[in-house]
Amino acid sequence: MIGPGSASGGACPAAPALTLAELDYDLPLGLVAQHPVEPRDASRLLVCRRGGGELEDRVFADLPALLRAGDVLVRNDTRVFPARAYFRRATGGRIEVLFLRPAGEAGPAEAWEVLLRGRPRSGETLTNEVLRDAWPLVCQRPLGDGRWLVTSAASQSVFDLLEKAGVTPLPPYIHELLTDPERYQTTYARVVGSAAAPTAGLHFTSALDAALADAGVTVETVTLHVGLGTFRPLGEETLAAEQLHSEAYAVDAAVWARLRAARAQGRRVVAVGTTSLRTLEHLARATTPSGASPALLRGDTSLFVTPGFEFRVVDALITNFHLPRTSLLALVMAFCGVAETRLLYRHAVTQRYRFYSFGDAMLAL
Numbered sequence: 001m002i003g004p005g006s007a008s009g010g011a012c013p014a015a016p017a018l019t020l021a022e023l024d025y026d027l028p029l030g031l032v033a034q035h036p037v038e039p040r041d042a043s044r045l046l047v048c049r050r051g052g053g054e055l056e057d058r059v060f061a062d063l064p065a066l067l068r069a070g071d072v073l074v075r076n077d078t079r080v081f082p083a084r085a086y087f088r089r090a091t092g093g094r095i096e097v098l099f100l101r102p103a104g105e106a107g108p109a110e111a112w113e114v115l116l117r118g119r120p121r122s123g124e125t126l127t128n129e130v131l132r133d134a135w136p137l138v139c140q141r142p143l144g145d146g147r148w149l150v151t152s153a154a155s156q157s158v159f160d161l162l163e164k165a166g167v168t169p170l171p172p173y174i175h176e177l178l179t180d181p182e183r184y185q186t187t188y189a190r191v192v193g194s195a196a197a198p199t200a201g202l203h204f205t206s207a208l209d210a211a212l213a214d215a216g217v218t219v220e221t222v223t224l225h226v227g228l229g230t231f232r233p234l235g236e237e238t239l240a241a242e243q244l245h246s247e248a249y250a251v252d253a254a255v256w257a258r259l260r261a262a263r264a265q266g267r268r269v270v271a272v273g274t275t276s277l278r279t280l281e282h283l284a285r286a287t288t289p290s291g292a293s294p295a296l297l298r299g300d301t302s303l304f305v306t307p308g309f310e311f312r313v314v315d316a317l318i319t320n321f322h323l324p325r326t327s328l329l330a331l332v333m334a335f336c337g338v339a340e341t342r343l344l345y346r347h348a349v350t351q352r353y354r355f356y357s358f359g360d361a362m363l364a365l
């Protein structure tokens with residue numbers, strides 16, 4: 001049974017002890033996409049059917065013809081903020097700061113969880129390279145994995161300061177400059193809060209949305225703010241020993257009710273991206289206090305989807321091609337099968353699909 005809630009989630013208890021090495025694959029560097037295609041829905045789409053069947057090489061604009069009337073497409077409407085900024089130590093040394101998520105209430109000393117590239121000391125004050133003394137940032141204490149708790153005592157909020165001094169946090173494997181920052185946003189991005197884009201959604205256009213509606217496909221939205229839990233490479237030798245960092249989600253209770261009704265009617269739920277899938281599967285496992293009926297279901301999830309996972313909500317998945325040794329690839333293996341995913345990725349390499357954030361997509365039905 002599926003039901004709403006706000007529990008924290010966690011690793012799948014029945015997951016086999018898949019090793020980190022089993023999440024490796026060979027990828028020519030030339031297949032790492034450095035820029036998005038134009039128009040967005042001109043990207044390629046590898047179509048597979050779980051349980052067997054021929055692979056199909058299509059384009060993303062074919063999506064309405066590949067789905068059926070009654071399907072419910074679920075997208076993540078989070079919006080990326082300019083989360084990367086550069087600061088200086090008193091010694092002059094440069095510190096790169098990636099702002100992940102607020103860690104407390106905004107106020108005179110707004111607290112944030114950040115990822116630091118550098119070696120500051122606890123209690124040290126950093127100075128922003130652009131705003132200088134107008135933005136002092138105090139490094140409070142390390143949280144592990146390169147994360148720090150920092151506080152900002154500026155008169156403006158961190159979000160406002162980043163609009164002036166931050167830059168779009170493109171992944172490190174993208175080396176070309178992005179001339180239009182909106183190309184790292186989905187066309188339906190609405191709720192600010194992500195340090196990285198939910199990239200499966202980058203392929204949608206307004207024209208494609210209209211074609212989906214004409215085909216009888218319903219679109220619903222959820223929010224999960226992408227942070228370290230999504231994009232951090234895994235480090236443990238086995239997936240069973242791994243634990244993801246939590247990320248914040250929010251889902252309208254009416255949306256969740258409509259999704260439950262769609263499932264009861266036998267309609268397919270199609271998750272756009274791993275973030276949408278994790279949000280939905282988290283909600284299916286969460287509980288609310290007795291008698292509670294909030295209008296907005298919100299909380300944090302650290303749900304780690306690995307092979308052996310029981311999918312309770314999602315019937316089909318749209319996703320990009322992911323980096324080796326990541327939780328994203330483990331999720332695809334859980335959904336499509338380990339051997340099947342390796343076959344899919346070999347096919348994508350052979351057919352020279354474009355990989356990663358600005359790359360092509362696959363549809364698993």
